[in-house]
Amino acid sequence: MQASLATLLATIPEISLCSSVDLYGGTGPGLPLLQIQGESGSATLALQGAHLLSFVPKGGRELLWLSPKAVFAAGKAIRGGIPLCMPWFGRRPEEGLPAHGFARSSNWDVSEVEMLSNGDIKVVLELHDSAATQALWPHGFVFRLALTVGRELSLDLSVENLSGAAAPFSHAFHTYFAVPDVKEVAISGLDGCTYINSSLEGKPRQLQVGDLQVQALTDRVYLNVPAEQIIKHGAGQIKVSSDTHCAIVWNPWEGAAKMADMGQDNYSGFVCLERGDAFDHAVSVVAGGVYRACMSLSE
Ligand code: TA6
Numbered sequence: 001m002q003a004s005l006a007t008l009l010a011t012i013p014e015i016s017l018c019s020s021v022d023l024y025g026g027t028g029p030g031l032p033l034l035q036i037q038g039e040s041g042s043a044t045l046a047l048q049g050a051h052l053l054s055f056v057p058k059g060g061r062e063l064l065w066l067s068p069k070a071v072f073a074a075g076k077a078i079r080g081g082i083p084l085c086m087p088w089f090g091r092r093p094e095e096g097l098p099a100h101g102f103a104r105s106s107n108w109d110v111s112e113v114e115m116l117s118n119g120d121i122k123v124v125l126e127l128h129d130s131a132a133t134q135a136l137w138p139h140g141f142v143f144r145l146a147l148t149v150g151r152e153l154s155l156d157l158s159v160e161n162l163s164g165a166a167a168p169f170s171h172a173f174h175t176y177f178a179v180p181d182v183k184e185v186a187i188s189g190l191d192g193c194t195y196i197n198s199s200l201e202g203k204p205r206q207l208q209v210g211d212l213q214v215q216a217l218t219d220r221v222y223l224n225v226p227a228e229q230i231i232k233h234g235a236g237q238i239k240v241s242s243d244t245h246c247a248i249v250w251n252p253w254e255g256a257a258k259m260a261d262m263g264q265d266n267y268s269g270f271v272c273l274e275r276g277d278a279f280d281h282a283v284s285v286v287a288g289g290v291y292r293a294c295m296s297l298s299e
Contacts, residue, residue, distance in 0.1 A: 005110055012113045014038055014121055020046070020072035031072045034110070039119035040151040046078060049104040050125040050145045053081040055153045060299045063153070063238055065178040065270035069263045077104045079176075079261040080270070084145065086171035087137050087159070089248075089278035100174065102136055103127060103143060111144075120150030129162070139163040152298035159292075161285040169285050172248055172276030173295045175240070179233040182251055182268050186211040189229030189240075190247060196221040196279060214271055217253040221246055223280050229273060242275035242295040249273055 009015055014037050020030035023044065033053070036043045044054040055063045066080035077083055077100070085100035098105065112124035127133075127143040134140075140162035148154045161167045179185050190208045197206050198219040208222065211232075225247045231238045250272040257264035275295050277283055285291045 008110055008113050009034075012115055012121065014115065015113055015123070024066075024070065024072065026072055028073070031074070031078075034123065036121050036123065036149050038121040038149045041120075041149050041153065043147070043149045043153065045123065045147065046072075046081075047110070047125070048074065048107055049077065049084060050108040050127070050147075051078055051081055051083055051104060052147065052153070052155075053078065055149065055297065057151050057153075057299055061235060062178050063297055063299070065176040067176075067262050067266060069261045069266070071261050075105050079259070081176060082155070083174040084157070084171070085174045085274075085276070086143070087139075087141075087167070087169050089170040089172050089276060089282075097136060101171070102133060104174075106133070108143075108145070112146075116148070116150075118150065120148050122146060122148045137167070139165070139167040141167070152296050154296040155294065157293045158290055159285055160290045161287060164287050166287060167285045168282065169291055170276070170278035170282035171293065172246070172274040172278055173242070173293075174248075174272060174274045174276075175295075175297070176270045176272050177231055177238055178269060179231065179271055180235050180269075181233075182214050182271050184234050185271050186213055186232045187229055187249065187271070187273060188232070189226050190222050190249075193222045193225050193247075195223065212249060214249065214251050217255060218249055218251050220249045221279050222249065225275075231271065231273060236299060239298050240273055240275060240295065241297075242293070244275045244277045244293050244295070245281040246276050246278050247273060248276070248278070 034045045041057045070079045083104040086103045091099045108125040108127045114122045124146045142160045144158045146156040256262040256267035
């Protein structure tokens with residue numbers, strides 16, 4: 001365990017440390033998790049990847065989907081919740097680089113915990129460059145994620161480039177939202193936006209008209225989106241707000257059968273609506289500069 005973690009956690013009894021084996025079963029040592037039990041909401045967070053696995057506003061329902069077949073192993077991204085895809089979004093197999101970057105499979109440190117005056121709980125995690133990250137992305141950096149758990153969940157990400165050269169950067173909060181049935185979902189806040197249709201040959205650019213309904217394999221990168229989307233589903237709605245410019249909507253449909261940590265019958269329980277800056281909105285973080293991105297989720 002990080003040397004100072006026990007000391008930090010001792011200050012806030014609403015946050016406790018456990019293992020993924022305690023909560024989700026499985027064999028082996030599992031991964032360390034923080035359970036956050038605030039006045040207005042609760043959350044579970046894996047230190048690997050600064051990866052949120054659960055968020056339940058008080059009196060509400062679970063907003064995040066975690067695969068019943070999720071694997072909790074060191075260095076393997078967890079299927080579900082909110083993986084942080086960065087410092088690049090997408091696959092780069094021709095360069096031998098891991099899909100969606102290394103942040104989601106790296107161990108982050110907890111740098112701050114705080115009970116805010118309104119009873120919300122804030123946790124700040126950091127990832128610093130190392131020889132391993134430098135081999136994949138040659139920049140000194142500090143990635144910092146501040147999470148606030150209350151009636152809404154907010155994520156505030158900052159990426160500080162400590163190196164002497166500009167750093168190309170793209171990312172997404174790759175959120176898996178729990179829904180009763182993906183076929184009954186309607187997503188607003190994308191009407192009139194151009195999207196890259198990654199599920200079609202040649203990845204054409206198309207135009208969204210009206211709400212989005214997900215009725216088949218869907219893998220779309222919406223560009224220049226408004227700040228807010230709403231996922232309407234059979235049991236209510238989920239509001240997603242962000243100051244980023246892309247919204248990526250994904251469900252593998254029957255392709256789920258090929259993903260060992262998802263399983264054939266489980267794709268109908270979630271929709272990914274990911275906010276971030278990627279593709280046309282990828283950025284370059286100048287030497288010594290900071291990139292910031294926020295997202296908040298609520299019912
Ligand atoms: O965000 C959509 C996507 O890029 C899809 O193309 C799909 O591959 C998905 O992410 C999951 O990627 P992963 O590396 O977690 O299996």
